[in-house]
Amino acid sequence: MAKDMLLGQVLIVGAGAIGGVTGITLHQNDIDVSFVNRKSAHFDKVKKDGIIIEGQEKPVKIPIYSSLKDVGRKFEHILVVVKNLNTEEVMKNIKHVSTDKTLVYSMQNGFGNTDIMRKYLPENQVVAGVVGWGANKIAPGVIRITSTSGDFIIGFEHKKSSDDPKLLQMQKWLNFWKRTEVADNILGFRWSKLVVNSIIAPMGGLLGWTLGELVQDPRTAKIIMDLKDEGIFIGEAQKIELEKVDNIDIRSFFYRPKPKDGFFKKLKNKTLSAIIKRVSVKRHGKIRSSLLWDLENGRKTEVDFLNGYIARKAKELGLEVPVNSFLVKAIHEIEDGKREIGEQNLSELQAIADISREKVKEQERQL
Numbered sequence: 521m522a523k524d525m526l527l528g529q530v531l532i533v534g535a536g537a538i539g540g541v542t543g544i545t546l547h548q549n550d551i552d553v554s555f556v557n558r559k560s561a562h563f564d565k566v567k568k569d570g571i572i573i574e575g576q577e578k579p580v581k582i583p584i585y586s587s588l589k590d591v592g593r594k595f596e597h598i599l600v601v602v603k604n605l606n607t608e609e610v611m612k613n614i615k616h617v618s619t620d621k622t623l624v625y626s627m628q629n630g631f632g633n634t635d636i637m638r639k640y641l642p643e644n645q646v647v648a649g650v651v652g653w654g655a656n657k658i659a660p661g662v663i664r665i666t667s668t669s670g671d672f673i674i675g676f677e678h679k680k681s682s683d684d685p686k687l688l689q690m691q692k693w694l695n696f697w698k699r700t701e702v703a704d705n706i707l708g709f710r711w712s713k714l715v716v717n718s719i720i721a722p723m724g725g726l727l728g729w730t731l732g733e734l735v736q737d738p739r740t741a742k743i744i745m746d747l748k749d750e751g752i753f754i755g756e757a758q759k760i761e762l763e764k765v766d767n768i769d770i771r772s773f774f775y776r777p778k779p780k781d782g783f784f785k786k787l788k789n790k791t792l793s794a795i796i797k798r799v800s801v802k803r804h805g806k807i808r809s810s811l812l813w814d815l816e817n818g819r820k821t822e823v824d825f826l827n828g829y830i831a832r833k834a835k836e837l838g839l840e841v842p843v844n845s846f847l848v849k850a851i852h853e854i855e856d857g858k859r860e861i862g863e864q865n866l867s868e869l870q871a872i873a874d875i876s877r878e879k880v881k882e883q884e885r886q887l
Contacts, residue, residue, distance in 0.1 A: 528552050528593055530693070531617055533610055534601035535562070535584060537655035538627065540571050540663045542599065544580050545697035555584040556591065556617075565661030574664040588613040597690055598624045599649075600633070604825040607633045611640040618645075623686055625649050625674060629717050630825030631710065634677060647687065648706045649674045650713050652766060653698055670766055671699045675706030708763035712770045715751035715762075718826040719744050722847040724809035725821065725854070726869065728861040731807045739870060743843065745776045746873040749880050750841040754834050757887060815854050815861060823851040839883055842876040843869070 530546055532539045535555035546553040557563045563586060565571075570579030585591050588610070594617050600610055607628070614624060624641060626633040627649040637646045652670020655663050672694045675681035687702045694700040703709055723734055723743065734740045752771065755762055762770060814821045827844040834841040846869065853859035 526593060527619070528554060528595040529597065530554075531556065531591065531595040531598045532601060533557075533588070533598060534603075535566055535571065535582075536601065537657050537663050538651055539599065539601035540566075540657070541573060541655050541665060542601070542627075542694070542697060543582055544571060544573055544663075546693055547580055547582050549693070549696040551693050551696075553582060554591065554595075555582055556588055557584060557586065559586045561660040562657060569661060571661050571663065574658065574662060579661060588616045591617050593617070594619050595622060596686070598622060599627050600625060600637075601627045604628055604630050604633055604822045605820055607636045611637055614640055620645075623647050623690070625690075627651055627672075628825075629713070630822055631714050631829040632825045643678055644676070646677070647674055648677050648710055650706070650709045671701060672697075673701045673703050673706065673709045675703040675709075677707055680704050681706065703763075705761055705763060708761045709765075711751075711755040711758075711760045712762045712765045714826065714829070715748060715755065715770055716765055716773070718751055718830060718844065719747045721809040721811040722823055722827055722851055723747070723869075725811040725815050725823075726847065726850050726861065726865050727863055728812060729863075731809070739866060743869060743873045746876045746880075747843050747847075748773060749776065750834075750844050750876060751830055753880055753884065754830050754837070754839065754841060757837050757839060758833065811851070812861070815851070820855060821851055823848055827851075840879055842872050842879055846872040 529552040530543075531554050532543045533556045535543060535557040539555070539557075543553050543555055555566065557566070563584065566582070566584050570581040572579040598614070598618060600607065602610055607626070618624065618641070620642075623645055624637055625647040626637060629651075634646050634648050650673040652672070653665070654667035654670075655665045658664045674687060674690060674694075676684070676687075681687055682702050682704050684702070691700045691702050720731055720734060723729070723740060724731065727734070727740070729737075729740070735744065748770065752762065764770070811821045811823065828848045831841055831845045831848055834844070850859060850865065850869075854861055859865070
């Protein structure tokens with residue numbers, strides 16, 4: 521068999537920040553890895569000179585292609601690390617690089633990507649992932665690691681994962697960079713991460729505020745609680761067992777005491793909430809959400825894969841999530857030039873949050 525027809529080990533679709541760091545690490549540990557990335561200044565730089573993590577001595581040369589059709593061989597594992605809006609286009613061409621035994625991983629934020637993948641592949645070939653660490657592309661061919669805390673978590677959404685030999689192989693490879701867990705309850709990890717992402721990203725986009733401004737202002741801090749409560753409520757309504765994010769129970773994030781909570785639970789969660797808030801501001805206070813960057817640059821956002829997914833699931837269950845639904849509507853209005861980013865949106869958001877507070881309580885009593 522010709523070399524170009526041999527089955528490759530790992531193909532990474534999206535050679536940006538997360539995909540770039542992962543690919544470099546795999547390559548440096550003798551894993552057969554290739555990139556696919558759209559044509560851009562970044563693509564040209566990686567193809568010509570290689571890709572480098574800020575602080576390393578020299579770039580790493582990894583094969584890179586601008587189209588799945590051009591790769592010329594198929595792979596055991598394919599990591600999809602593109603923006604959510606591009607998932608469908610990737611999957612339309614996945615047949616060019618996959619076999620009936622290839623595993624395709626969604627290593628993206630938000631929900632809905634694996635639903636798209638299952639339109640093109642059997643369920644047993646689709647793997648969900650959570651990425652707990654962070655990185656940014658700071659120049660063509662150059663990646664900066666912004667957060668080293670957090671792990672990889674991978675798993676099938678609808679069957680046992682922890683004893684699957686191919687997932688265990690990928691775990692071994694990803695462990696070269698970050699601790700990797702093969703989880704039987706990947707939905708629980710993903711929904712918890714979704715709740716967190718659905719808070720900071722759209723609120724930052726709507727108001728134009730940094731993370732620090734959002735969590736320190738008492739008006740938005742209260743709305744953060746409402747968004748968190750809506751997200752947790754819909755997760756639990758689907759019988760999803762929520763998992764910890766970075767070893768923290770998301771119920772402790774901007775904790776709002778429930779009538780049934782005992783004294784010590786309230787004390788513990790209030791203390792944890794205060795610590796989380798303080799650490800978040802110290803570490804990430806100046807961060808502006810990627811959704812805000814997209815809006816400011818006239819690009820379509822990923823809000824439909826965040827708050828939009830929560831709102832759609834709520835509707836399927838006959839439930840309401842007023843704040844999530846409003847944020848989806850408002851962000852789309854900004855995209856369409858019908859609303860401006862800014863603090864003038866806060867009073868409307870507060871009014872919707874007041875409605876949500878009572879609505880969630882009412883729905884919880886009915887379930």
